[in-house]
Amino acid sequence: MMDLTRGLQALTRQVNIQTNIEQPSAALTLTRTNTLAITTAGTTITWESATRNQGFTWSTTDITIPTAGYYAVQTFLQTSNNVTFFTQRVVNSTNLGYFGYSWTAINYHVATMVRYFATGDVLQIRVIPSVNGNLTVAAENSNNESPLLHIAQLTGVI
DSSP states (O other), X not given: OHHHHHHHHHHHHHHHHHXXXXXXXXXXXXXXXXXXXXXXTOEXXXXXXXXXXXXXXXXXXXXXOOSSEEEEEEEEEEEEEEEEEEEEEXXXXXXXXXXXXXXXXXXXXXXXXXXXXXXXXXXXXXXXXXXXXXXXXXXXXSTTOBSEEEEEEOOOOO
């Protein structure tokens, strides 16, 4: 009988540990499988597929925030040529400025932001290169993976 009791206690501890592992309420990874022409006039990125999605709705350029809270947003973008590069955040059709910039002409650009979003906000990612070119495609977990967008909810409503 003692072995059964000890076994149940050990199982209870394991269940308690598993329930304490936190996952974000919402998380999303978007990518493209085709190159995308980008211009100096600015180009809103059209996404083609989600490799991970927990709670988001999205369609091509629009990503809808599922619940209010702070979110981390990160992009990985490789260009076909060395360019200076600006990454803009557009929320509900309003340009809120840059969250990433490359002042030196390079071909790999990373942008990161943390921002509070309201439920139903629509996010778009817009890029402005110094010369016309393309976003190139490299699979996730490969050298210079591109284009990728990661979003993860950090908190709930505050």
